[in-house]
Amino acid sequence: MNSALCRKLGIEFPLFAFSHCRDVVAAVSRAGGMGVFGAVLYTPDQLRTELEWIDAHCGGKPYGVDLIVPTSLQRQEEGGPSDEQLLGALPREHLEFVESVLARNGVPADDLAERRRALLHVSHNLNTAGAEEMLDVAFSFPVRLIANALGTPPQIMLDRAREAGVTVAALVGSKKHAERQIAAGVDILVAAGGEAGGHCGEVSTMVLVPEVVSVAGDTPVLAAGGIVTGRQMAAAVAMGAAGAWCGSVWLTTAEGEPGQRIKDKMLAASCSDTIRSRSRTGKTSRQLRSAWTEAWEAGGPDPLPMPLQSLISEPALGKIEKLAEGGHEGAADLATYWVGQGVGLMNRMTSAGAVVQEFKQDYLDAAERLMATLEE
Amino acid sequence: MNSALCRKLGIEFPLFAFSHCRDVVAAVSRAGGMGVFGAVLYTPDQLRTELEWIDAHCGGKPYGVDLIVPTSLQRQEEGGPSDEQLLGALPREHLEFVESVLARNGVPADDLAERRRALLHVSHNLNTAGAEEMLDVAFSFPVRLIANALGTPPQIMLDRAREAGVTVAALVGSKKHAERQIAAGVDILVAAGGEAGGHCGEVSTMVLVPEVVSVAGDTPVLAAGGIVTGRQMAAAVAMGAAGAWCGSVWLTTAEGEPGQRIKDKMLAASCSDTIRSRSRTGKTSRQLRSAWTEAWEAGGPDPLPMPLQSLISEPALGKIEKLAEGGHEGAADLATYWVGQGVGLMNRMTSAGAVVQEFKQDYLDAAERLMATLEE
Known part of the structure; x- marks a missing residue:
């Protein structure tokens, strides 16, 4: 496929x-696609x-990085709140609720405080100094694409990308977001429907893609949200998208980061087995339904609010995943991860490279299926 | 298009x-499509x-009827609750809430009781005797399709359709629904995504269509939910659907049943301007966001529960629409109607016949857009 975007x-x-x-x-x-590394954690x-590892293993092919760089970076305090301020801001009610959920499932809460401290750096990434450090690292590599996962990229990110000749992508969940991002000057819009895993809006991919395309002008639009097969990618392209942006489908590959118990739950799930909730990060994100959600x-x-809720949820979920992998049934019931509604179509474990090849074939078949309706 | 379904x-x-x-x-x-008359009201x-009117005006082309015939028809009392029992079951809290919302917007609640009585026949349609009367009427015409809008059709509906050689369609919002409908023996599945107007589930069209197709075998699947353009219909067909089932797109045609003030609100709305709520019928249905919702x-x-909530909401909404059409601003703020997220793509008033022609052209263009990505 030799499109302008390719x-x-x-x-x-x-x-x-x-x-x-x-x-x-x-x-x-x-395999011919574009890997984008989600670096926020x-x-x-x-x-x-x-x-360094990606650069050494991608066979000289292009890759990208995805960060969460707050729009209002310049307005925040240089260093942001201290670690002690963050920990002190966590209400007893939330900490005790998590402990009670774990206790009910026989999961010890012994090392939550330690796990919490190990996560404090994530909030650092959301402050000016931290975000600039992340940008410094990203731009020291020959990345071809940099994406901002939440909101309009700050001017500093856009300026540095221009300077380095790097394409900037941004996720949008509504027409209003899209108009704001275009005004800011991003190069690619990722229209992420409400069925997407992780942070998501309410408008579905089927309507968001044509709506965003209608205001995008020459800016290419990638379709995201629920897309885990080549036929869905073909559907998005038929509606005017320039390609697809997928997160969930890689989770059940051999390489995917979740533990095997979570992968097994995903492989068994239907499209109805996810839930949108603010309980993981403080913003609405879609996750696999479990005893935890x-x-x-x-x-x-x-x-x-972000980043406090992650300091409540992530230590517990890290512990849960570890025990679930060891065969702890109570932990396995609680175990969850971000995933979109497309999880119901992810029914077979495979490899990331094989997923790309299957997408290509399924995309072709879908295009032929559509053409056949014109020929009959 | 000369498909098996056509x-x-x-x-x-x-x-x-x-x-x-x-x-x-x-x-x-x-115009070459299939009109299906929604008869529940x-x-x-x-x-x-x-x-009779449709039969005289459809130029001898096929048409269908859509009813809500409860699955558990046979288990209900023959006559169902009496009118007085239904009216007596409406809590004072709900009646007073509606009056307070109307009062806040300067809408008089003078004739709500009268409007409520005029609606009592709708609940009658949900009982055995009433539903059979509706089926008697429907099957006395040469309908080609009969659809059940909620749940699995009862055996009596399937038997009568078989006898009359009428195709039976049923709406499904999840894989589980689809499996149940196939077991019951329906001829066409309408996979209705969560972005649909009216009663809807949670799974989006982009994932529900391939999920339902994967279990449908030889049963044709129509895609519903958010589809208001030919490019979206083409997208659904690329994913394996046999066609599209659309409700919202007709609302802003010259023929559409809403009043002009509601049409104007729909024409101005974005895809983000709808809401799922139980406040209209007791079951979750998607509507245009307004001061009422x-x-x-x-x-x-x-x-x-159904049908009681409709006896709370419909009299007020009928009054609201009437006043809104007369130029009452408070009523115009409250005015709403069932519509899907595709409302954001409905930006121009046209005629129903013209919508069909635009669908055909847009479908062709979408197929060509997809094919072009293979040729480049």
Whole structure:
């Protein structure tokens, strides 16, 4: 496929793989797509290590990085709140609720405080100094694409990308977002429907894609949200998208970052087995339904704003995943991860490279299916 | 387009128009699609009148009827609750809430009781005797398709359709629904995504269509939910659908049943301007966001089960629409109607026949756009 977007980025097939797992990123780029490394959970040093690995394993093919760089970066305090301020801001009610959910499922809460401290760097990434450090690391590699996962990229990110000749993508969940991003000057819009895993809006991919395309002018639009097969990618392209941006489909590959118990739950799930909730990050994100998400829906305290809610949820979920992998049944019931409604179509474990090849074939078949309706 | 489904039903283009407006039904059938008359709000006598009109105005082309026939028909009392029992079951809290919302917007509640009595026949349609009367009327016309809007059709509906050689369609919002309908023996599945107007589930069209297709075997699947353009219909067909089932797009045609003030609100709305709520019928249905839906979300009492909630909402909404059409601003703020997220793509008033022609052209263009990506 030799579209304008493919030529611009030097890729063969406009399938973009958002993943927190370097193996997925490198495998997808090698297979002709575009791997995009989701870096928000890493420290600058970790990001450097991961990008070095990707650079060495992507066979010289293009790859990208996805950060959460707040729009209002310049308005925040240089250093942001201290670690002690953050920890002190966590209400007893939330901490005790998590402990009660764990206790009910026989999961010890012994090392939550330690796990919490290990996560403090994530909030650092959301401050000016931290975000600039992450940008420094990203731009020290020959990345071809940089994406901002939440909101309009700040001017500094756009300026540095221009300077380095790097394409800027931004996620949008509504027409209003899209208009704002175009005014800011981003190069690619990722129209992410409400069925997407992770942070998502309410408008579905089927309507958001044509709506965003209608205001995007010459800016290419990638379709995201629920897309885990080539036929869905073909559907998006028929509606005017320039390609697809997928996150969930890589989770059940051999390389995907979730533990096997979570992968097994995903492979068994239907499209009805996800839930949108603020309980993981403080903003609405879509996750696999589990005893953990049910507990928050049934009677959890009101989730805290970012980044505080992650300091409540992530230590517990890290512990849960570890025990679930060891065969702990209570933990396995609680285990969850971000995933879109497309999870119901992810029924077979495979490899990231094989997913790209299957997408290509399924895309072709879908185009032929559509053409056949004109010929009959 | 000469697909198996088109041949089976004797239509030219597999675009199905669900509408409560006879003009839309006849116009779409005449234009080569399949008009399906939504009959749930009518009495048997009214249904006969409407079908006589459609039969006389559809140019001999096929048309269908959509009813809500409860699965558990046979288990209900023959006659169902009496009118006085139904009216007596409406809590004072709900009646007073509606009056307070109207009062806040300067809408007099003078004739609500009278409007409520005029609606009692709708609940009659949900009982055995009433539903059989509706089926008697429907099958006295040469309908080609009969659809059940909620749940699995009862055996009596399937048997009578078989006997009359009428194709049976049923709406499904999840894989589980689809499996149940196939087991019951329906001929066409309408996979209705969560972005649909009216009653809807949570799974989006983009994932529900391939999920339902994967379990449907030889049963044709129509895509519904958010589809208001030919490019979206093409997208659905690329994913394996046999056509599209659309309700919202007809609302802003010249023939569409809403008043002009509601049409104007729809034409101005974006895809983000709808809301799923139980406040209209007791079951979750998607509607245009308005001061009415906001009031229920912000502090309304818990909606009642079907058919009681309709006896709370419809009299008020009927009054609101009437005043809104007369230029009453408070009523115009409250005015709402069922519509899907595709409302953001409905930006120009046209005619139902013209919508069908635009669908055909847009479908062709979308197929060519997809094919072009393979040729480049």
